[in-house]
Structure formats: structure tokens, C-alpha cells
Amino acid sequence: MHAMVGDMTATKVSAETGEISADVRAWRELLARHADITCALDRALQTGHSLGMSEYEVLERLAELPDHSAKIAVVAKSVHLSQSALSRVIARLESDGLVTRDVCTQDRRAVIVCLTDEGLLRQHEARATHRDVLAERLHAPLVKGCDLTD
Amino acid sequence: MHAMVGDMTATKVSAETGEISADVRAWRELLARHADITCALDRALQTGHSLGMSEYEVLERLAELPDHSAKIAVVAKSVHLSQSALSRVIARLESDGLVTRDVCTQDRRAVIVCLTDEGLLRQHEARATHRDVLAERLHAPLVKGCDLTD
């Protein structure tokens, strides 16, 4: 059904002693790294470029495409947002003049999002900030303790 | 000021070709892993134990302590929530009868959170779910594409 990870001995021991398993430690590190970078990235993008992380990511994905446009459903596949959240992110980007939304002529249910010139410019400006924050924090040692016994 | 990571040649090339840098790839993987596990964990804890992830984490930290209690400010150090969000998580846990909140007698500004018997029980029940989800997804290959060119 699904793979067995670790062995019963280790599980039993950690349950008995209250020790923290390797998985939990790894998970907490992932959480800590994610929180650190997300926070820094959000602040940097917001203060420097008036963009939230979700908005930047959509711009980024579009900028990577040859024609800077795609159906919303396609963008959804590469962004970790619910369909409704993505719909609203794109609505915000549109009202900021960074993307356009046009009904797809082939499939009139779909909407094609396309980066405007201003959107492409903003993405390029923000890209440097984005790169710098990642370079600075992606591999840096974590500061915050993962558990109270540290 | 801050360390230079990578070299200008690589940066220039990726900027020109639109290639995705190693940092960005790593970051997207981190985001994808985080989203996948967070989503699964939240669903599993919610449907199985009526607990959100934030709530579970607070219970977990308290359960690891010998006396199952700590000042809120101490818990805050191991959880990635704003002070206000943590305050509300603890308020929810209290109204669910899983923790108690008592003003610290030594420092009457502080509040001591303490796991109730029911809280400890719930944490123990949920711990198995938590462990299983991590074991299943922490090292599993990622399904969702990280960029639109995949």
C-alpha cells in the first residue's frame, strides 16, 4: 500500500522516551526555512516593489514563457494556491495593470493571462530582489530553535 | 556586507536565456514540498482529530516538556506564528479545553499555558497521524511541476 519508513524499534523508542524523530526534525527544519524565506521575501518584495509573494510568482511564471501568456488553469499547475486564490491574485494584478485577462477564443470558458509591458518590467526589477533574498537565506544556518529543549 | 553567492557569469547567462537558477529551483522545491505536506497534514489532522496544524504544533511542543507547560513567550520561540496569531491559537485551544491559561505568579505580565489531560490525550492520538503523513510525504517524489516548461 504505502512504503514503510524507519523501523518499529526506533518508533517505539522515540514514543517511549519522548524523543523527536528524524522525520519531525526534518519537517521542523523545512517549516523554519520556509517561514524565514517567505517572511523575508514577502517584506522585500512588498517594500521594494509593492508585490506580494503570490503576485510575484505569477509574474515570474508568465515571464518565463516565450509569449508571456497562458491560460489561468495552466498557471495554476505551477503555483501552490487554490483556484479561487489564484483567481483573485490575477484580478489584483490586472487592476494594477501588470497583466491582461482575455477570454480564450478557442475555449471561451478559459481566460488567458498575459503580462503587460509594465508587468514584465516590474518582474525584471523584482527579480534581483528575489534572487538576492534566496542567495542570502536559502543556505544560511537557521536561527530559530526548532524545539523548546534547545 | 553579505556573502556573494554564485558568479556573475552564471547570473548573466541565466538572465539572458531566461533559464531558472539553481537557487530558484531549490526554492520552488521547498515551496512544493511545504505546500504538499502542509495541505495533507492539515486535512489529516482536521478530519481525524479536529485540529489545525498550528494548534497541533502548540500541543506538540507542550507535550514535549516535562511539565507540559510553558510561558506563551517561550512557546512563541519554537513556532512560526506572529505573537497575535499564537495568542489566538492558544485561546482556541483553551476554549476547546485542551490547555489552561494562568497568569504567571512570578511575572504577572506573562501567561503560562498548560496542557490538560484531554489536551495531552488529543496530542497523543494525533501524533500517529502526524507521523504517518510525514513518513509518507517527506521523502516522496514531488508530483506538481515547478515551472510551466515541464
Add this chain to the structure above:
DNA sequence: AGGCATTAAATGCATTTGCATAGGATGCGT
């Protein structure tokens, strides 16, 4: 053509979160 399941996107609503602020307690300097 008509009916029906399916798909795409938008919207109402409740929840969670963070920021800014307020309220209360502590401790230190004078």
C-alpha cells in the same frame, strides 16, 4: 438538436493571519 456530465473561472462566506495598537505589569534610574 437536446440533455447531461464536465470543465474553467468567479464569487459569497468563514477562517486564519499579521500589523498596529492598547492595556497591564515590571524594573530601573533618580
Add this chain to the structure above:
DNA sequence: ACGCATCCTATGCAAATGCATTTAATGCCT
């Protein structure tokens, strides 16, 4: 003892998110 900066928690408020539902368009089957 008084004043004042600091610390700890709670709360008002706005923004972002997910779920459920709605609206609209498509494709298929008969």
C-alpha cells in the same frame, strides 16, 4: 516613591486564503 522605558499578552482591523457554490461554455451521447 515617582516616572518612564520595556516587556508580555490581547484585540481591532484589514488582507489573504480555502471551501462550497455559481455561472458559463464545451463535448459527448443518444
